Amino acid sequence: MDFDAVRTFVAAADAGQFQEAAAELAITQQAVSKRIAALERDLGVRLFTRTARGAGLSIDGQAFLPHARELLRVAERAEASVRPGHRPLRIDVIASRGAASGLMRAFHRAHPEIELDVVWLFDIEKAVTAIRSGAIDASFRAVAAPGRPLPEDIASVRVLDEPLQLLTGPGHALAGARSVPLPRLAGHRIWMPGVVPGTEWAAYYDDLVAEFGLTIEATGPNFGSDALLDTVADTPALATFMGGRTRLVWPAGHDLRRIPVTGPTPVYPHSLLWHRDDSHPALDVLRAHLATASAGHDTTGTWTPGWATPR
Template sequence: MDLNAVRTFVAVADSGRFQEAAAGLSITQQAVSKRVAALERDLGVRLFTRTARGALLTVDGQAFLPHARDLLRAEERATASVRPGRRALRVDVIGRRLAPAGLLRDFHRAHPGPELDVVTLFDAEAAVAAVRSGTVDASFRAVTHSARRLPDGIEATRVLDEPVQLVTGPAHALAAARAVTPAQLAGYRIWMPGIVPGTEWAAYYADLAAAFGLTIEATGPDFGTAPLLDTIADSAELATFVGEGTRLVWAAGDDLRRIAVRDPTPVYPHSLLWRADNPHPALTTLRGYLASARQPGQGDAGTWTPTWAR
């Protein structure tokens, strides 16, 4: 649909006269008439009746008017979403149910003014490229060995050390435990089909497994969280790891258990990445909020992170 024609239709409807609409749009009255006539042909209805008092909306015109306004508002939102200096703060998170998304929700509650666009890129490499190009203003990622040499102008700071938890079904040998140590997990099968080789989370869990002699399996297709939890719920052998801040939803009959891992507690190191010369005012607000909300944990004797995150 021609949005210029829709805009012209709304202008005529608001002013009640073709001549006044033309003046408001800085076009000729003839151009207004042509646009309205073209829109009427597209829709197959008459939108106005010309009278001595001006242009009156027909019944069809009255029905179309609120939708026409919606179209113009949608156009404005679409334009603002990509217009430099006016678009919302665009932030990448690894997943919408994971801890960084929770940090953004808390930020939005504390600072409801700035608009947010939340996107999910595949891995740290894609996130760094998007931050560098300016298509994304900031990204929550774990900065691994390969990513520590960030491109010039890209900044990173640790914002959250998220404890890792064990999830089991009710028949698992550890289901009744309130907490376990990493050493106790040696010999158990920990199933994580979402691990993709070469990603930052694959690097983290490979180092975790090596540090404590764990068996972490990434075999089988990844059908998503719900099928994974269904399998864990029915298994007496399989368990999985999740971050403490991960929002999980499972069927009432699954009776899954989230068990703390301690002595030491493995923590996943979330960092915020941004371009140093990014002028978006909401980025400064976000960075200040994360700095003030930073929780202790980094470097604590009771926690574990890979050497590349220390």
């Protein structure tokens, strides 16, 4: 149904004359007549009866008028729902406990007036597809993995370098260390069942292994972080890597240790991805917030893979 015709019908019904409706809509009286005639053809009824004073509603016109008003109200709400700034900013943070989730919580505290819709998408292909389709506005990812360049319509900026920490149980050989040099981890078993081949974090750890001769095992099913913490706490031979910004909670009896890794410190490069044509005004606010939050970061003494988006 032509909403311009419906809008014209309501204006003519309220005015009682096509001429006044034309003036209100800033169109000609002939255009009003054509729109009403087209709407009558679509509906198969006469909506107006011509009188000496102008145009009066027919019985069918009277029946249609409240529904026409509701159609226009629904159309206005539909338009408002996608009008820039009138819908929530939709952001993918990959996981609820990760660094990206923490960044968005800080953004929300700084800008509580901006409505947010947070989602969790597992792999970068789904995230990029969602950005390109308009399903989300942005995503946090480690981008530019070998052989997987971003499409030209997707922009990115590196927003956070997250240092990795070694997580061990109390019986591990390194449990008492204040820090551990990265090369010293060669020969230790690092268990990371969440490293899935084909993901950007798998590419990151593949390069870390190749660079420093580490042993990272991704064997066994991934039952989530709680099961991982249970196993590391009970197995002196195993350790795992955790991002320094990853939020973890474990039973006091686990006595887990988060140990800084140095010489160099491996950092995970988080970038924000968005579509170049996305006009949501809150996206600019988010980028400005993240730029301020990451300003002055010193990369001296850190390691990232060669394919990471430069700062």
